[in-house]
Amino acid sequence: MTREQMVREGESRYISKVQKIPYYDMVFERGAGALLYDTEGNEYIDLLASAGSANTGNGNKEIAEAVYEQMKKICQITPAYVYTEKNVELAKKLTELTPGDFPKKVAFGLSGSDSIDGAIKFAKGYTKRNRLISFKGAYHGSTYGAISVSAINTNMRRKLDPLPDVTHFSYPACYACPYDKENTACNLECLNEIKTAFASYLPPEEVAAVFFEPIEGDAGIICPPKKYVQALYDLCQEHGILFVSDEIQQGFGRSGKWFAIEHFDVAPDLIVCGKSIGGGLPMGAIVGRAEVLDCLEPPAHLFTLAGNTTVCAAALKAIEITERDHLVEKAAEDGKYFLDKLKALQGKYDIVGDVRGLGFSIAVDFVDSQATMNPDRNAILKVCWDCVQNGVLITFLGKGSLRIQPPLIITREQIDTCVRVIENAIKKLIAGEIPDSVLSQIKGW
Ligand SMILES: Cc1ncc(COP(=O)(O)O)c(C=O)c1O
Missing domain, CATH: 3.40.640.10 (Type I PLP-dependent aspartate aminotransferase-like (Major domain))
Structure with a gap:
């Protein structure tokens, strides 16, 4: 049994199921800024920020130091x-x-x-x-x-x-x-x-x-x-x-x-x-x-x-x-940069519905078409799954919205990579290249 399987089995054996909204079968071990690493060493850009609780980044050494100094006393x-x-x-x-x-x-x-x-x-x-x-x-x-x-x-x-x-x-x-x-x-x-x-x-x-x-x-x-x-x-x-x-x-x-x-x-x-x-x-x-x-x-x-x-x-x-580090101003500016790039996808793909947000709280809706704007849950599941396979940790919210809430320290280069990965997932989805079998592997809310 792999280490990941052991952790997953251990969780279902010992931890109440009420505490899990199961998105992915992944086990993370460490982080650095807007990056996360799983137990196999794979790197992911983090668009979840631990459900919005990691604004100053993962594995923040300055915070670790402050904690250590205090705990020593x-x-x-x-x-x-x-x-x-x-x-x-x-x-x-x-x-x-x-x-x-x-x-x-x-x-x-x-x-x-x-x-x-x-x-x-x-x-x-x-x-x-x-x-x-x-x-x-x-x-x-x-x-x-x-x-x-x-x-x-x-x-x-x-x-x-x-x-x-x-x-x-x-x-x-x-x-x-x-x-x-x-x-x-x-x-x-x-x-x-x-x-x-x-x-x-x-x-x-x-x-x-x-x-x-x-x-x-x-x-x-x-x-x-x-x-x-x-x-x-x-x-x-x-x-x-x-x-x-x-x-x-x-x-x-x-x-x-x-x-x-x-x-x-x-x-x-x-x-x-x-x-x-x-x-x-x-x-x-x-x-x-x-x-x-x-x-x-x-x-x-x-x-x-x-x-x-x-x-x-x-x-x-x-x-x-x-x-x-002026992270509030950064969230305003770089959040808009991210939002504008995602809004451009709306003009290119009929299945991208509303794109909205403020700062680094952004949602991208997936719909059956812009004419009807009906949320498409399968589309969002497949896009998320493909993003994760390609190194972007992303989840979804509401009826069918990508949840984009990275640590505020994410770089523009990382934002560009995320947009590229999301767009590739959309292209694959439209081309029918993401199999239905992935739908059973990702659940969410
Ligand atoms: C808007 C809002 N309020 C309250 C909570 C509850 O916070 P916690 O889970 O830290 O108790 C959350 C958590 O997701 C939240 O998003």
Whole structure:
């Protein structure tokens, strides 16, 4: 049995199946920047960035050094009972980096999901209201509160009993408008759904918070129009509802701004962070209005390992690298470079549908034809499979979108290689050269 087979068998023998969305039968061993290497030494350009948690690159030696230096002194001394310097330093930095010209505080957690739960608690505690609003297609994580505000996959609800009083509305997905409107004819029908609910069955004075992904990531990198986000924010203000931006996937530079909500010029009451915040180590954080973050008493949202000294050292180093190497600006510029190259494919191939994105969060839809724009799941599976065979690690999202979210340090040369590999896969697909047999080898969501 090969080493890869042993790992795969071991996983299915010892690890709960609930923790795997099976994309590929691959075992990775190490990384270097935007590259990954499997156990056989094969090299891949990474367009997944560990589901958006490796913004500063794989195998980052500076972060490793910061972690080592901290661990040599002390790995963890719980900030729940005593004071530590690193978590104060990080909290201060987070209040400075996030939008909003008002006093802010931070509550640390261990993941994006538990920080979403925290935001639910703070919103309910502060407003003394119980109802929540979220969006169809949202993925906010898999703790109890987080599954309750999510609405992307029935596995996250089946056999469970999510929180009551969460209402999900249409996300403003203009490229596939749920109301079939052209941009010019749009009267913010999506927002009117909420207004109609407020007038008929959802008392706005009982709504604590709106949970909003500024780019709806797992639903297919859906970028909302600015006028919608601003109108949603105004509606929240009007009714004393807290606006919560889930930046777990898009934060820390991915969208070409530190936080994706900055594209829309609104300052959320709460920002929820996760994934890349910890430089690859587990961490979550809620950053927001000080009075909201101070509305609960300990230990209503407290974890022994939250604000862990070593993870804070990694997070501070990741932020330092992001600032020093201008990775946010790089994501904006090189993301546009990547997007433009992928948009060119749309003009050449009828099966390439919408291509959209901000910074290094990009989706390429595969459709049966541009006339019908029906998602083609088999096409996306085959394209992904062929890319992986040719050294580009890529997955898919939504109904049939390539997920392009590389580490922010990817080079232009690597981007050019990826576009070439994707285009070759499209050509092979059209020529019928990718066999149906690959469909059973790649599953995904
Ligand atoms: C937008 C968004 N929110 C929340 C989460 C949950 O984060 P985690 O899996 O780190 O708990 C994710 C994870 O994919 C996400 O993409």
